[in-house]
Amino acid sequence: MVKALLDEGHSVATLDNLSKGHHKAVLGGEFIQGDLGDPSLLKQIFSTRKIDCVMHFAAFIEVGESVQDPLKYYVNNSGKTLELLSSMKKHGVDKFILSSTAAVYGEPEKTPIEECQPQIPVNPYGRSKQFLEAVLQDCREAYGIRSTCLRYFNAAGADASGLIGEDHNPESHLIPIVLQVALEQRKKISIFGTDYPTPDGTCLRDYVHVTDLVQAHLLAAEQLMDGDQGGIYNLGCQQGFSVRQIIEMARKVTGKSIPEIESPRRPGDAAVLVASSQMARSELCWSPKYEDPEEIVATAWKWHQAHPNGYDDKV
Numbered sequence: 001m002v003k004a005l006l007d008e009g010h011s012v013a014t015l016d017n018l019s020k021g022h023h024k025a026v027l028g029g030e031f032i033q034g035d036l037g038d039p040s041l042l043k044q045i046f047s048t049r050k051i052d053c054v055m056h057f058a059a060f061i062e063v064g065e066s067v068q069d070p071l072k073y074y075v076n077n078s079g080k081t082l083e084l085l086s087s088m089k090k091h092g093v094d095k096f097i098l099s100s101t102a103a104v105y106g107e108p109e110k111t112p113i114e115e116c117q118p119q120i121p122v123n124p125y126g127r128s129k130q131f132l133e134a135v136l137q138d139c140r141e142a143y144g145i146r147s148t149c150l151r152y153f154n155a156a157g158a159d160a161s162g163l164i165g166e167d168h169n170p171e172s173h174l175i176p177i178v179l180q181v182a183l184e185q186r187k188k189i190s191i192f193g194t195d196y197p198t199p200d201g202t203c204l205r206d207y208v209h210v211t212d213l214v215q216a217h218l219l220a221a222e223q224l225m226d227g228d229q230g231g232i233y234n235l236g237c238q239q240g241f242s243v244r245q246i247i248e249m250a251r252k253v254t255g256k257s258i259p260e261i262e263s264p265r266r267p268g269d270a271a272v273l274v275a276s277s278q279m280a281r282s283e284l285c286w287s288p289k290y291e292d293p294e295e296i297v298a299t300a301w302k303w304h305q306a307h308p309n310g311y312d313d314k315v
């Protein structure tokens with residue numbers, strides 16, 4: 001996002017406490033190491049800069065961990081965002097974009113999922129974001145803070161430059177784990193659940209490239225800058241691919257055998273999560289460039305091959 005904003009000629013300040021992220025992933029602009037829930041730091045940031053729009057990505061993101069330790073998620077994802085919004089209100093900053101998630105839908109009644117479908121999250125991670133969507137609606141009505149919630153489906157892939165990519169510790173996402181097997185950093189990929197009601201028994205997901213997510217943020221920011229009230233949009237490619245299909249694509253892209261093992265279901269996983277992204281397409285004029293998941297895997301492979309130890313900034 002920072003790279004794209006700088007390319008478009010914007011000034012950017014990034015706040016990250018580096019609890020999970022990497023300074024080296026921020027390719028320019030101003031970097032402030034600090035916590036989202038620190039009111040005195042927020043006061044200093046908002047009172048000394050003219051900020052048009054806040055894009056809020058900071059969160060803990062592991063569904064399984066959120067089930068084990070829900071308060072960690074409610075405090076960091078929900079509670080600290082209230083500090084951010086309070087500080088924005090005090091300083092008259094009135095445009096906000098939230099990284100929301102398909103996890104707000106829980107186990108959907110029908111697919112592809114439309115934004116108006118019931119939101120019944122099945123884990124605290126999803127609930128921590130659902131709460132924020134409701135808070136943002138209240139803030140719009142009460143304080144005039146206009147906002148857009150972007151419900152990403154499965155974020156994947158890496159920047160085409162090969163300079164920025166995924167480096168989570170621990171890694172829980174399918175594509176980077178499969179590629180770590182290709183790099184022989186892991187012995188095999190565990191397929192979590194082979195008895196789902198899907199064509200090959202494994203879960204279907206809608207993989208969306210990180211560059212396309214970034215493009216949606218640029219469009220959402222433009223919409224808010226034009227005076228729009230904002231909205232809630234799914235971001236996905238409207239196609240589901242199974243775990244087995246993704247592993248097969250990774251074999252093709254890498255030319256490696258990638259051993260697999262069938263494992264039990266992972267708690268909290270929905271069988272099928274596929275977006276209808278018609279609203280983003282029509283209202284934001286968003287059109288994802290990477291609709292072939294093989295290309296998404298290929299960009300991730302370029303990053304993982306060039307950076308087998310990720311950003312390597314924790315050593």
Ligand SMILES: NC(=O)c1ccc[n+]([C@@H]2O[C@H](COP(=O)([O-])OP(=O)(O)OC[C@H]3O[C@@H](n4cnc5c(N)ncnc54)[C@H](O)[C@@H]3O)[C@@H](O)[C@H]2O)c1
Nearest residue numbers: 016017018019020021035036057058059099101152154155
């Ligand atoms: N990865 C996905 O598939 C996916 C899907 C849907 C939504 N999202 C959302 O997108 C956003 C980014 O996800 P990601 O995959 O890049 O995760 P990430 O862990 O790579 O990035 C989150 C960043 O937030 C920072 N952070 C966390 N808590 C903070 C705090 N209290 N103060 C300051 N910084 C803090 C971390 O250090 C990290 O750099 C998250 O809000 C996530 O919920 C991700």
Ligand SMILES: O=c1ccn([C@@H]2O[C@H](COP(=O)(O)OP(=O)(O)O[C@H]3O[C@H](CO)[C@H](O)[C@H](O)[C@H]3O)[C@@H](O)[C@H]2O)c(=O)[nH]1
Nearest residue numbers: 061101102103153154172173174177190191192203243269
């Ligand atoms: O080692 C693994 C890892 C994953 N999977 C499977 O692969 C699929 C995709 O799993 P990911 O962990 O890559 O992604 P999720 O669909 O669980 O979750 C992602 O999308 C969600 C919304 O759909 C949330 O936003 C969440 O933060 C984000 O990580 C799931 O069926 C999962 O069970 C495996 O079989 N083996």
